[in-house]
Amino acid sequence: MELIGTLTELAKASGCADLAGCRSIVQAAAEEQRSLIYSVLDSKLVDETVFLKGVSRWLEIPWWSEPIIGVPGPLREKVPAKTALRYHVLPLQEDEDGISIAFYDPFDLLARQALASSLHQRIIYVMSTRTQIVKALRQGYGVGAETFEAILEGRSEEELGLDAEQETNVLDLDDSEASVVKFVNQILREALEQRATDIHIEPLQDDLQIRYRIDGVLHDVPVPPNIKVLQASVISRLKIMAQLDIAERRLPQDGRINLELDGQAIDVRVATIPSVTGESISLRLLGQEKFTFDRLGLDKQLQLRIRQLLALPNGIVLVTGPTGCGKSTTLYTFLSSLNTKERRIVTVEDPVEYKLSGVIQIAVKPEINLTFATGLRSILRGDPNVIMVGEMRDRETAEIAIRGALTGHLVFSTLHTNDAIGGITRLVDMGIERFLVANSVRAFIAQRLVRVLCPRCKRPAQHLKDYLKEIGFPLEHASNVMAAAGCDQCRHTGFEGRAAIFEICLVTPRLQDMVTQGSQEAVLHATAIDDGMIPLRHHGWSKVIAGITTVEEVVRVTAADLEMVDE
Numbered sequence: 001m002e003l004i005g006t007l008t009e010l011a012k013a014s015g016c017a018d019l020a021g022c023r024s025i026v027q028a029a030a031e032e033q034r035s036l037i038y039s040v041l042d043s044k045l046v047d048e049t050v051f052l053k054g055v056s057r058w059l060e061i062p063w064w065s066e067p068i069i070g071v072p073g074p075l076r077e078k079v080p081a082k083t084a085l086r087y088h089v090l091p092l093q094e095d096e097d098g099i100s101i102a103f104y105d106p107f108d109l110l111a112r113q114a115l116a117s118s119l120h121q122r123i124i125y126v127m128s129t130r131t132q133i134v135k136a137l138r139q140g141y142g143v144g145a146e147t148f149e150a151i152l153e154g155r156s157e158e159e160l161g162l163d164a165e166q167e168t169n170v171l172d173l174d175d176s177e178a179s180v181v182k183f184v185n186q187i188l189r190e191a192l193e194q195r196a197t198d199i200h201i202e203p204l205q206d207d208l209q210i211r212y213r214i215d216g217v218l219h220d221v222p223v224p225p226n227i228k229v230l231q232a233s234v235i236s237r238l239k240i241m242a243q244l245d246i247a248e249r250r251l252p253q254d255g256r257i258n259l260e261l262d263g264q265a266i267d268v269r270v271a272t273i274p275s276v277t278g279e280s281i282s283l284r285l286l287g288q289e290k291f292t293f294d295r296l297g298l299d300k301q302l303q304l305r306i307r308q309l310l311a312l313p314n315g316i317v318l319v320t321g322p323t324g325c326g327k328s329t330t331l332y333t334f335l336s337s338l339n340t341k342e343r344r345i346v347t348v349e350d351p352v353e354y355k356l357s358g359v360i361q362i363a364v365k366p367e368i369n370l371t372f373a374t375g376l377r378s379i380l381r382g383d384p385n386v387i388m389v390g391e392m393r394d395r396e397t398a399e400i401a402i403r404g405a406l407t408g409h410l411v412f413s414t415l416h417t418n419d420a421i422g423g424i425t426r427l428v429d430m431g432i433e434r435f436l437v438a439n440s441v442r443a444f445i446a447q448r449l450v451r452v453l454c455p456r457c458k459r460p461a462q463h464l465k466d467y468l469k470e471i472g473f474p475l476e477h478a479s480n481v482m483a484a485a486g487c488d489q490c491r492h493t494g495f496e497g498r499a500a501i502f503e504i505c506l507v508t509p510r511l512q513d514m515v516t517q518g519s520q521e522a523v524l525h526a527t528a529i530d531d532g533m534i535p536l537r538h539h540g541w542s543k544v545i546a547g548i549t550t551v552e553e554v555v556r557v558t559a560a561d562l563e564m565v566d567e
């Protein structure tokens, strides 16, 4: 009883407002013989650092206030992953006095016993926060290290024989048996928890590299040393999950995995690439995303323009920009807002990235001659209201889309060009008649993604006025410019998430005439601005002034010499 009382007192001292609630949580944990410290921390009622410092003072266990960076190599062998990760104990350093071990639950006697029986040295216990210990354990031992060690010990050799029949693909099944299956699941789970959009598993000469793409940027995933020995098993396991041919290692293959985590379905697109150092595998994680206008981050004026476009009964709306600039998200947002019972929406995509309920989605299959053009032609026979074509790559597709627009359909598609006006030139270059472009396309929307500043660590930027002037930033707003710093919350990148910037060129009657007459791009551009188009970079500045992103981000994505690959 005294223990519960003291812990409740310490919780009170560390900001807990709901003392009765805290007391009953601790009491319940005690009755069920669960960890009392865990129960308080999990309740999120206290400030973790203040509470644990209180515990350390009470029990007179020293507090470790220096930064913790990973685990020194020799200590990783003395305290193996299975002990460290199971009990959340972190070896810090070794000297003549003994081995220093950081923990945050001094009441975990099993942890102390496990350490005492494997280390035949004096152990000096210190306390630190759970956040810091868990993070350092992940850094020091690598994702899935405990499982990995068990596999190496051969505890579950029979499970290495991978069985496609026992397929569940449910990540939160807590399979206590260590196996490659569990190891792969840990990699997937970790990726989802970190909001990764892609996982790349890449064999190097003498290592296996795993990287996550988070907010558009690749991050190395800490993995256990010697992971190379599991390379073949990990890749085979993923190929089985994606129902690929595991014997085929020389040709690229594509597949899908339908995962489930916490009851939520996650669609994963899998691609294998045979490289000279071995077969690599890339996974794209497609959550069940919500496509809302809020998410696009449009200001009122742009939102109004887009809503007007979406209300049109017919015509073409083209979204332009390089690969990975968020064009699909924008198109799915448009389709979602039009997705009502009165409208029949059909798409032809390569591939279908998100499944929209109520929308008929067709994936192109060139091997059976189902291309954008043939798919679109058959869609038009099926009486749709709204059509989305993944990309206008060729004249045939563009011509059918134009015919669709001219016969009363609203058509959405994308073009691989830099800016909005560039879309006009691209269509003309494809061989489309100028007057057809002028009379069928209602708008060209150019788009880019900028990284969003981490709200916790962003700080005022120190830019030279000359530089801001040179890049065209409005100097009167110079004091609003923020810069990236970096903190624990944003993986020391200074950024968290991404936002879109747009350039919307409505094809006004004036522009229609000019396009038909064959005016130069520069003239079209000037006219579009005159008619209300806000250039991409200027829209970017508004995001800088609002403290959402940095000057560098906007310059990076709107640089004139964008590496555009023109097919």
Ligand SMILES: [Zn+2]
Pocket (backbone or CB within 6 Å): 454, 455, 456, 457, 458, 485, 486, 487, 488, 489, 490, 491, 492, 494, 495
């Ligand atoms: Zn931060």
